Amino acid sequence: MFVDHAKEAQDPDVSAVAALDEPTRRRLYDHVVRQPSPVGRDEAAAALGLARQTAAFHLDRLADESLLDVVYERRSGRSGPGAGRPAKLYRRSAKQVSVSLPERRYELAGRLLAQAVEESGATGEPVGTVLQRKAQELGNHLGRQESAGVFAFLERYGFEPRCEGDAIVLANCPFHALAREHTETVCGMNLHLLRGVLEGLGDGGHEACLAPAPGRCCVRLEPVA
Structure with a gap:
């Protein structure tokens, strides 16, 4: 894991x-x-x-x-x-120090992408399909570890959540540079990651949707009707 x-x-x-x-x-x-x-x-x-x-x-x-x-x-x-x-x-020491502002999570994205490429090579399943599944599995795992709710999780991982009515918009994309160059792949990964987080949290009040907008993450958490 x-x-x-x-x-x-x-x-x-x-x-x-x-x-x-x-x-x-x-x-x-x-x-x-x-x-x-x-x-x-x-x-x-x-x-x-x-x-x-x-x-x-x-x-x-x-x-x-x-x-x-x-x-x-x-x-x-x-x-x-x-x-x-x-x-x-x-x-x-062997410790690696990395600090970025705004916060970025390129190592997380890199590991997911590497896992997807390796599994795709072994099974023949399309890389994009594997990536989305792996992202959702990871999100579910991380969500189950979070005890303080979705807003706390989003803050912890650098999404900079903001309330907009009943929705939650994400002011920062932790995968910003990758998303700019490989939008479809990275935004799809991010969407499934956050869907998995909601599953792991047991949060039935929100759903993760693609809603690209300038200066924001491509994913938005909308209230479930």
């Missing part, structure tokens, strides 16, 4: 970007990631002309944000009694 890690990482990514806004911290981060092996506090302080305490503080902050990993190694090459304590070292 697809798990959208972007949802889980949204706030930590913002915090990580904010951490790198501090000039000394950014210099230390850049220094560590350029090195072929993990870097110690003394080494980093000497390289950048910082006090050891200052380097340690900023390196630990970068580690707290998961931008750097901490490892412990004995630099002397000795082991056993008398070898001393392992040194605390830092290296670039």
